[in-house]
Structure formats: structure tokens, C-alpha cells
Amino acid sequence: MSKKELTVGFVGNPNCGKTTLFNAYTGANLKVANWPGVTVEKKEGAMRFHDDTFRLVDLPGTYSLTSYTMEETVTRQYILSDEVDVIVDVADASALERNLYLTLQLIELGKPVVLALNMMDIVQERGMEIDLHRLPEMLGIPCVPVSARKKTGLEILIHAVAHHKDKVLGEKLIHHHEEEEKESHHKDVEEHHKMYAMVYSDDVEDKIDEISELLKKNYLKVDNLRWHAIKIMENDVEIRKAYPLDWDSILERDYEKEIINQKFSFIEEIMAECVVNRSRKAESTDRIDRVLTHPVWGLPVFLLIIAFVFFLTFTVGDWIKGYFEIGLDNLTAMVRTGMEAIHTNSLLVSLVADGIFAGVGGILTFLPNIFILFLALAILEDSGYMARVAYVMDGIMGKIGLSGRAFLPMILGFGCTVPAVMASRVLENPKDRLKTILVTPFMSCSARLPIYVLFSEMFFGDMAMVAAFSMYVLGLVVAILAAFIMKMIDKSKNSNMLLIELPEYKTPNAHTIWVYVWEKVKDYLTKAGTTIFLASMIMWFVMNLGPQGFTTNMDQSFGALIGKTLVPVFAPLGLGYWQIVLALIAGIAQKEVVVSSCSVLFGIGNVTGASGMSGLASVLESMGFGVVNAYALMVFCLLYVPCLATLATVKRETRSWKWTGVMVCMQLLVAWVMAFLVFQIGSAVF
Amino acid sequence: MKLNEGAKGSRLKVLHMDLPVQTERRLEVLGMLEGTVISVVNRKKKGAMIIKIRGTRFAVGEQITKNIEVEPV
Numbered sequence: 001m002s003k004k005e006l007t008v009g010f011v012g013n014p015n016c017g018k019t020t021l022f023n024a025y026t027g028a029n030l031k032v033a034n035w036p037g038v039t040v041e042k043k044e045g046a047m048r049f050h051d052d053t054f055r056l057v058d059l060p061g062t063y064s065l066t067s068y069t070m071e072e073t074v075t076r077q078y079i080l081s082d083e084v085d086v087i088v089d090v091a092d093a094s095a096l097e098r099n100l101y102l103t104l105q106l107i108e109l110g111k112p113v114v115l116a117l118n119m120m121d122i123v124q125e126r127g128m129e130i131d132l133h134r135l136p137e138m139l140g141i142p143c144v145p146v147s148a149r150k151k152t153g154l155e156i157l158i159h160a161v162a163h164h165k166d167k168v169l170g171e172k173l174i175h176h177h178e179e180e181e182k183e184s185h186h187k188d189v190e191e192h193h194k195m196y197a198m199v200y201s202d203d204v205e206d207k208i209d210e211i212s213e214l215l216k217k218n219y220l221k222v223d224n225l226r227w228h229a230i231k232i233m234e235n236d237v238e239i240r241k242a243y244p245l246d247w248d249s250i251l252e253r254d255y256e257k258e259i260i261n262q263k264f265s266f267i268e269e270i271m272a273e274c275v276v277n278r279s280r281k282a283e284s285t286d287r288i289d290r291v292l293t294h295p296v297w298g299l300p301v302f303l304l305i306i307a308f309v310f311f312l313t314f315t316v317g318d319w320i321k322g323y324f325e326i327g328l329d330n331l332t333a334m335v336r337t338g339m340e341a342i343h344t345n346s347l348l349v350s351l352v353a354d355g356i357f358a359g360v361g362g363i364l365t366f367l368p369n370i371f372i373l374f375l376a377l378a379i380l381e382d383s384g385y386m387a388r389v390a391y392v393m394d395g396i397m398g399k400i401g402l403s404g405r406a407f408l409p410m411i412l413g414f415g416c417t418v419p420a421v422m423a424s425r426v427l428e429n430p431k432d433r434l435k436t437i438l439v440t441p442f443m444s445c446s447a448r449l450p451i452y453v454l455f456s457e458m459f460f461g462d463m464a465m466v467a468a469f470s471m472y473v474l475g476l477v478v479a480i481l482a483a484f485i486m487k488m489i490d491k492s493k494n495s496n497m498l499l500i501e502l503p504e505y506k507t508p509n510a511h512t513i514w515v516y517v518w519e520k521v522k523d524y525l526t527k528a529g530t531t532i533f534l535a536s537m538i539m540w541f542v543m544n545l546g547p548q549g550f551t552t553n554m555d556q557s558f559g560a561l562i563g564k565t566l567v568p569v570f571a572p573l574g575l576g577y578w579q580i581v582l583a584l585i586a587g588i589a590q591k592e593v594v595v596s597s598c599s600v601l602f603g604i605g606n607v608t609g610a611s612g613m614s615g616l617a618s619v620l621e622s623m624g625f626g627v628v629n630a631y632a633l634m635v636f637c638l639l640y641v642p643c644l645a646t647l648a649t650v651k652r653e654t655r656s657w658k659w660t661g662v663m664v665c666m667q668l669l670v671a672w673v674m675a676f677l678v679f680q681i682g683s684a685v686f
Numbered sequence: 687m688k689l690n691e692g693a694k695g696s697r698l699k700v701l702h703m704d705l706p707v708q709t710e711r712r713l714e715v716l717g718m719l720e721g722t723v724i725s726v727v728n729r730k731k732k733g734a735m736i737i738k739i740r741g742t743r744f745a746v747g748e749q750i751t752k753n754i755e756v757e758p759v
Binding site: 095101261264285286289295387394398404499500503504 | 708709711712713714715716717719722727728729730731732734736739740741742743744745746747748749750
């Protein structure tokens with residue numbers, strides 16, 4: 001057998017454990033990119049089976065193959081392309097009835113399909129039984145029981161894929177519908193039942209034949225006529241556009257509802273024949289939901305959970321961070337002595353130690369905080385709680401004119417604004433999407449965390465954690481207020497159409513979480529190695545170069561000149577110090593840069609360490625920068641323009657420079673006003 | 687009666703949906719068809735609900751539940 005590459009597409013409903021299964025094959029060894037032209041995530045991995053290389057592609061989770069959402073369109077186009085050899089349809093076997101709808105649609109596509117019955121461990125736990133002999137007979141495709149979590153059946157599944165790849169459309173099926181066949185008047189009914197798993201009622205079948213004929217006559221080369229005919233009858237915009245005829249008058253009416261109905265009738269038939277004991281559902285999810293989605297307690301419980309997440313992020317994170325700082329101190333000292341020992345130019349030593357190590361290293365010490373935050377978000381997501389938040393928050397979100405679902409991108413904004421803005425794609429209504437995108441950057445992302453930690457620990461002592469946590473609350477409040485004001489301006493009717501699946505609760509899967517967190521940590525490290533590295537170097541040059549060339553007096557540098565011209569704008573906020581202004585400007589590249597710039601600007605190596613902090617604090621205090629100034633700075637950092645990566649994402653998602661511009665102006669204004677209020681009121685009180 | 691009047695724990699049969707076609711189709715592909723029996727798992731005062739369709743829980747907003755005609759089973 002010659003070596004060849006087989007492309008396997010993983011398709012399935014959301015929450016069917018598809019990603020866990022995919023990860024079980026590929027490990028963390030993924031290529032993550034976007035689908036060409038759209039910002040839907042594309043994951044790819046490879047594995048070897050005997051002599052063959054399998055290229056595995058994880059397609060977006062979807063309930064059906066219509067083209068209502070971007071995810072569905074992407075999935076369908078990719079499956080239809082020549083690239084995919086075999087489809088693995090991943091189904092949650094414990095909720096088979098709902099999952100089979102997509103299965104029937106996939107079978108109709110005419111490509112080789114293998115059904116992976118995932119979560120078989122849960123099926124057994126609940127005392128359910130699935131007739132693994134009858135099910136493949138009725139569907140006409142191989143059905144392999146697997147458990148992605150327990151890693152059982154994986155070998156058999158990939159074996160089935162390898163052997164099913166050459167399945168030809170129309171190969172005879174062995175399944176019996178004798179009653180139906182006797183009653184039917186359709187001329188080819190016997191043939192149909194041998195060829196297709198899903199056979200419709202006579203009048204639908206007649207229409208399918210009629211449309212197929214028309215397609216064949218008008219468009220010579222159409223693969224899988226039956227599927228195209230069905231799609232045209234379902235009023236599928238894309239297929240109708242690809243094969244234009246006067247379909248409305250040919251069809252007389254819309255068959256979509258009938259087709260869906262008949263598919264579910266067949267699914268009910270399958271369930272009756274193949275699944276035993278399905279009424280015995282797990283009670284545990286209902287018990288947990290009694291508390292977590294309680295009409296009154298749901299909201300306080302959610303707030304407690306979020307508070308706990310941040311408590312962990314700050315306390316445990318800071319504790320580990322201490323060790324990172326000691327390591328960084330030692331490393332910087334070693335490098336400095338090492339470089340001085342070999343008589344390196346003192347400017348170069350300064351660039352490396354005061355520029356790169358102070359900037360990049362300072363950011364790296366926050367890795368434990370970031371790690372814990374993303375770990376917590378991953379656990380909330382994987383356990384099944386995240387979807388409940390949409391329900392819990394639906395009432396409040398409804399008041400500001402958004403669906404509870406819009407709250408999910410906002411929560412993700414606590415992690416990173418870029419994926420959060422992209423997650424707004426789950427909202428169908430374009431207006432809701434735009435609003436959500438505009439307010440999401442107010443949610444305090446993890447890049448702002450270093451700023452809070454640094455300034456709150458320098459100025460707030462025991463209250464540091466409260467001060468930092470207040471930023472998250474403030475960000476949330478401002479986001480909600482902003483959405484409310486937009487609703488007032490917009491005056492459109494509330495089209496709150498919340499519809500979201502609430503998966504069964506489960507113990508989070510360590511592997512899935514590891515893959516997720518590692519991806520984020522890698523991102524963070526890459527950022528530290530690229531943007532922050534560059535920004536730290538630029539900052540060092542701006543600080544050490546002046547109109548007269550290299551200068552040791554920072555007051556004469558270009559940086560000071562730039563900062564000083566903008567000082568009047570920031571003075572009313574208590575931020576009228578050219579170093580701070582410069583750090584804020586640099587922070588537009590990335591918020592962490594505010595911290596790394598402070599290290600460089602004030603010439604303090606390892607600014608996040610205890611000695612560095614007290615050093616910076618005393619420098620700032622000698623300049624008259626106190627508690628109120630620090631809080632105003634934190635507020636300003638929370639609310640002002642997000643990082644360049646976010647701006648680029650907003651531009652791409654809204655496809656509009658206008659709205660990106662509106663967002664920037666709105667945020668600068670809000671940040672300035674809020675910091676102004678904090679400083680003026682704070683100064684009057686304290 | 688309308689779905690949003692359904693009590694927690696009740697089992698209801700869907701009679702008719704008066705929703706935008708797209709929303710209706712989305713519900714249909716999830717298995718909520720005319721004639722399907724669903725159950726109300728949890729509800730809020732205004733009519734946002736957690737319902738169970740063919741063994742799967744969904745959260746649905748009041749704008750949807752108040753436009754679905756049901757009858758008790």
C-alpha cells in the first residue's frame with residue numbers, strides 16, 4: 001500500500017465532546033488558524049495509522065447544515081469540497097435523539113460518514129442501552145461506540161474511517177421498512193429504501209425526483225443530485241443561487257418544514273428501535289441547576305463564582321509570582337555581571353538589562369496570574385456552567401436591549417478581548433453584535449491585570465486586592481451603562497431571542513483544559529517575546545535618545561518631549577507626568593506595555609519585585625503621585641483605547657472603519673471623564 | 687395557552703409557533719416541532735425558561751416563549 005494522506009473532517013453538535021475526541025487523537029499539537037475569508041476558527045492536527053497519515057480537521061460545532069450562520073456555512077462548504085475524504089460525525093450518545101438530525105443531513109451529503117457514538121461511558125452509567133447492530137443498519141453507516149474522556153474505542157473508530165473511505169454513494173443498505181414499502185405508491189420506493197437511509201413521503205420523493213431531473217437537464221454536471229434537490233426544496237439561498245431556475249414557481253410551496261418533520265419522524269423510529277431505557281436521565285444536572293439557575297439565587301451565585309475566580313487569580317497567582325520575581329532578579333544580575341565581565345559597551349548592557357529584561361521580564365512574572373485566570377475560565381466553560389450564565393443574566397441584559405447570550409463574549413473579555421470580540425459572532429442580530437463588540441473592550445482583560453497588581457500593591461497596602469477587584473466591577477458597570485445608553489439612542493424594539501443549549505454538567509476534562517490553557521499561555525509568551533520585546537527596546541531608545549543624540553539625562557530625550565506636550569491634557573486627571581503619559585501612549589500597542597514602560601522610564605529593573613515596587617513608589621510619591629493618582633491611572637487604563645490587536649479585530653468583525661473609530665473616541669472620552677471624576681472627587685475627599 | 691405561562695415541571699405539547707421564520711427553523715432543527723412534547727425545567731417570572739426538548743436542555747428567552755402556543759399533556 002502506498003503512503004497517502006487521508007483528510008478526516010470532525011463534525012458534530014455543540015457540546016457533543018467533539019473537541020475532546022479530536023484532542024485525544026492529535027494532542028496539543030494543533031495548527032489553529034482561521035478559515036479563509038472568515039474569522040471562524042480552524043483547527044488541524046495529524047496522526048499516523050499504520051502506513052497512512054491522517055489529516056484531522058475539527059469543524060465548528062453545528063446543529064444542522066443549513067446556511068443560517070457562518071459556522072454552518074463554513075462546515076458545509078468544507079465538507080462539500082474535494083478536500084474531505086471521510087466525515088466523522090461525533091454524536092453525544094446520551095442525547096442521541098437530538099444529534100441524529102445532523103447525522104441524517106450528513107448522510108444525505110453523499111460522502112463517506114462514520115458515526116462516532118461519544119460519551120458511551122455516560123450512556124452505560126445511566127443504564128441506557130444502544131442497539132449497535134440495528135443502528136448502523138437503519139442509518140446505513142458504521143457506528144462506533146467511543147468515549148473521548150475515557151479514551152476507549154479510539155483505535156476502532158479510526159480503523160472504521162480507514163476502511164470506510166471508499167464507500168460509494170448508493171451502495172445497497174440492508175434495512176427494512178416493509179410496511180412503508182407496501183403502502184407507498186412511489187414508483188422507486190423499494191430502490192429508495194435500499195439506497196438512502198432517509199426516505200421521505202411520496203409527495204416529497206416525487207418532488208425530489210422532479211427537481212433532480214430539472215437539475216440534470218439544465219446543469220449537466222451536478223454531483224449528488226438528490227442532496228441538491230432537497231436543498232432547493234428547503235429554500236436554501238446558497239444552492240438556489242448556484243443553480244438558478246425559477247424555483248419558486250416550480251415548487252409552489254416551501255417544503256423545508258415538511259422535510260425537517262419527516263427527518264424527526266424517522267429519528268423517532270430509530271430511537272424506538274435502537275435505544276432502551278432512555279427515560280432514565282441523570283438527575284444530577286437538574287439538582288445542580290436548582291441552585292445555579294434559581295430565579296433569585298442564580299445571580300448572587302454567579303457573582304460569588306466570579307469573585308472567587310479573581311480571588312484565586314490574585315492571591316495564588318501573586319504567591320507564585322513572588323518566586324518568578326526572585327528568579328528574574330537573579331537572572332538579570334547574572335546577565336549584567338556577565339556582560340560587564342566581558343567589557344560590553346555600557347550602553348548595550350543598559351539596553352539589555354534596563355530595557356529588555358526590565359520590560360519583557362516584568363511581564364513574564366505575571367504568567368502565574370494569567371495562567372490561573374484562564375484555567376478558571378476553562379473549567380467554567382468545560383463544566384457546562386458558562387451557558388447557564390446566559391440564562392442567569394438574560395433579565396439584566398434584556399433591560400439594556402441585549403440577549404443573555406451577549407453576556408458570554410463579555411465574560412470572555414475578562415480573559416482576552418480579541419477572542420471575546422470574535423465570540424460575538426454567536427449573536428444572530430447584527431445590531432446586537434455591533435453593540436456587544438463596542439462594549440466588550442470595557443471588560444477588564446488579563447493584559448490590564450499587571451497594571452492593577454503593580455499600582456494597587458504600591459499604593460493600597462492591605463486593600464490592594466479590593467482596589468484591583470473594583471476595576472473588574474467598574475468595567476462591567478461601564479459596559480452595561482454604555483449598552484444601556486446605546487439602547488436609548490437606538491430606540492429599536494427589544495428583539496431578545498435567547499436560545500442556547502445548556503449541556504449536562506460534567507467533571508472538566510484535564511486534557512481539554514490543558515490544551516485550552518496552553519494555547520493562551522503560548523499566546524502570552526509570544527506577545528512577551530515580540531510586541532513587548534520591541535516596545536521595551538523602542539522605549540529605551542526614546543528615553544536615551546534626544547535631539548542632541550544619546551543622552552543620560554532623560555529630561556532631554558525625545559520621550560520627554562513627546563510626553564511633556566501632552567501633559568496639560570492629562571493634568572486634570574492627576575496624570576500630568578510626562579513619564580506616565582508616555583507609558584499610556586505606549587500602552588496602546590498592548591496594555592502590559594504600561595507596566596514594562598514604567599520599569600524602563602523610571603529606570604527600575606524588575607519593577608514588580610518588592611524592592612522594585614518600593615523604589616518606584618518612592619519615586620512617584622516624591623513627584624506628588626499618590627493614592628488618588630494611582631486609582632485614576634488604573635481607571636484610565638481600564639477604560640481607554642484597547643490594544644492594537646483588539647482594534648484590528650474590531651475592524652475585521654464590524655467591517656467598518658467608522659465603527660472602529662467611534663469605539664476609539666467613545667473609549668477615550670469615557671476614560672478621560674471617569675478618571676477626571678475619580679481624581680477630582682478623590683482629591684477633594686482625601 | 688402560551689409557553690411563558692407554563693409552570694415549572696409541566697409537560698406541554700407545542701401547537702403553533704408565531705416567530706420569525708429563522709427563529710422557528712432554528713427551533714425546528716433542535717427538534718421542537720408542532721406536536722413535540724417539551725417540559726419546563728425552570729423558569730423566571732417574566733417567562734425566560736429552561737426547557738427540555740428531546741432530552742436536551744435549552745434556555746429560551748421570553749420573546750420566544752410568549753409566542754409559542756402550547757397545551758398541557
